[in-house]
Amino acid sequence: MPVATFAGTDVTVDTEGFMTDHKEWSEDIGTFLAGQIGIELTDRHWEVIRFMREDYAEQGTSPTLRRVSAVGGVPTKELFTLFPKKPAKKMAYIAGVPKPQGCV
Amino acid sequence: MTSTQEAPVVVPDFGDEDNDRKICFIASKGTLDMVYPSLVMANAALGEGIETHIFFTFWGMDIINKDTQDDLQFTWLGNTAMHPPGKKMHMPQGLAGIPGMTGIATKMMKKQIADLEVPEVPEFVQMIADAGGHLWACKMSADMMGLTMDNFVDGVEDIITATDFIELSDGGQVIFT
Numbered sequence: 001m002p003v004a005t006f007a008g009t010d011v012t013v014d015t016e017g018f019m020t021d022h023k024e025w026s027e028d029i030g031t032f033l034a035g036q037i038g039i040e041l042t043d044r045h046w047e048v049i050r051f052m053r054e055d056y057a058e059q060g061t062s063p064t065l066r067r068v069s070a071v072g073g074v075p076t077k078e079l080f081t082l083f084p085k086k087p088a089k090k091m092a093y094i095a096g097v098p099k100p101q102g103c104v
Numbered sequence: 105m106t107s108t109q110e111a112p113v114v115v116p117d118f119g120d121e122d123n124d125r126k127i128c129f130i131a132s133k134g135t136l137d138m139v140y141p142s143l144v145m146a147n148a149a150l151g152e153g154i155e156t157h158i159f160f161t162f163w164g165m166d167i168i169n170k171d172t173q174d175d176l177q178f179t180w181l182g183n184t185a186m187h188p189p190g191k192k193m194h195m196p197q198g199l200a201g202i203p204g205m206t207g208i209a210t211k212m213m214k215k216q217i218a219d220l221e222v223p224e225v226p227e228f229v230q231m232i233a234d235a236g237g238h239l240w241a242c243k244m245s246a247d248m249m250g251l252t253m254d255n256f257v258d259g260v261e262d263i264i265t266a267t268d269f270i271e272l273s274d275g276g277q278v279i280f281t
Contacts, residue, residue, distance in 0.1 A: 004113050017114035036115045065151060066223060066231060076234040085153030086118050093116055103144055104222045 007032040018093055022056060025096030033094045041094075045082055048074050052095035062092050062100040119153060126155040126276030128269070133281065134163030136178040136213055136225075142281040143167075143228045150235040157276070158232070159269045160260075161242035165249060167225060168241060168256045174226050178213045179206045189216065226257070233259025240264050240272075 001012040001020055007028040012020045019025060030049055034041045041049070051072035055063045065088050069076045083090040088100050127149045129142040142158055149156045166172040180186030181200040187193055199205060214224065223231060233239060241256055241263045253263060264272075
């Protein structure tokens with residue numbers, strides 16, 4: 001596994017650049033990763049990212065967009081505004097969890 | 105002095121620069137099992153940042169019709185591939201014709217879909233509209249069935265002709281379901 005340095009910390013990543021161990025994540029890393037893809041994190045972004053992490057820890061899989069809106073309470077429309085174009089993947093990237101596997 | 109060479113940070117390619125892909129689905133069926141292919145794939149396409157259109161026609165009009173979209177049915181009559189989940193046996197065709205069997209089969213399929221955390225049709229259509237999907241109703245079908253924009257759910261942009269659809273799908277991938 002390649003190792004990358006995010007916000008001064010060495011973390012393992014996959015070949016695409018996604019973190020492979022969610023426990024290595026910190027809020028500083030989240031801010032750094034968001035910056036890498038041109039997103040400045042607001043409180044609303046953080047709500048989503050915290051939900052992603054909590055849900056991943058509980059369920060063992062990354063939540064899909066539908067789950068973030070239905071359970072996390074952030075509407076689909078807003079997710080597309082906060083994390084433009086590919087919200088599910090971008091949210092997972094910043095939150096340090098794997099890309100969602102579900103079809104929906 | 106150590107000379108460790110730091111590897112450049114690899115950033116995933118989210119394809120923010122390529123936005124020329126366009127996918128257009130034609131949804132022509134109104135049976136519960138056959139409405140999901142276009143909805144699932146359109147939703148996936150939107151999640152990938154792709155411009156996505158769905159043109160609803162014939163029985164597919166039931167997907168966007170307020171009066172019918174929450175009451176789509178499933179029958180295995182005429183579907184020889186039907187077997188009970190996880191079992192290697194075929195369901196007798198005659199059984200599907202028994203009164204009430206469509207209701208039972210529909211209920212079972214809805215439960216399987218819900219177990220996968222996949223939404224029911226009304227919520228799914230709303231989700232696609234919220235994700236920026238473009239929904240179009242077919243004019244010939246609307247005229248045949250006596251439907252107007254008032255009959256359709258929010259998110260349907262307009263009633264358009266076949267020619268309009270051919271124009272708007274120019275340069276895109278067209279998938280008939």
